[in-house]
Amino acid sequence: MNSSEQPKKSDLEHVVSLNGNDIQAIDEALLRKITHSNAAGVINRAHTALLTSYPSVPDVFFLYRLRKVIASGVVETMGIVDRQLNYRVRSGRNVLA
Secondary structure: OOOOOOOOHHHHHHHHOOOHHHHHHHHHHHHHOOOOEEHHHHHHHHHHHOOOOOOOOOHHHHHHHHHHHHHHOOEEEEOOOOOOOOOEEEEOOOOOO
């Protein structure tokens, strides 16, 4: 995953068309893939798991959603949250069921 890569216009159009249920499914996939591992691995596993349901959603959107989940306090991070994805994430105390 190259987080500095810009998504294609067609991918952005698909992202804009996502509804609340779609975004919740992406967030839940991210949460299921968090096992005290690096952010890039979590994003890759979640993106791969949902590839058949959301084939046009770029991995950078999963990065965006992971950062939203982190900001909400649902997961904990170890290291500096940056574009290099070298930080680690693990389930926090408020994990969604």
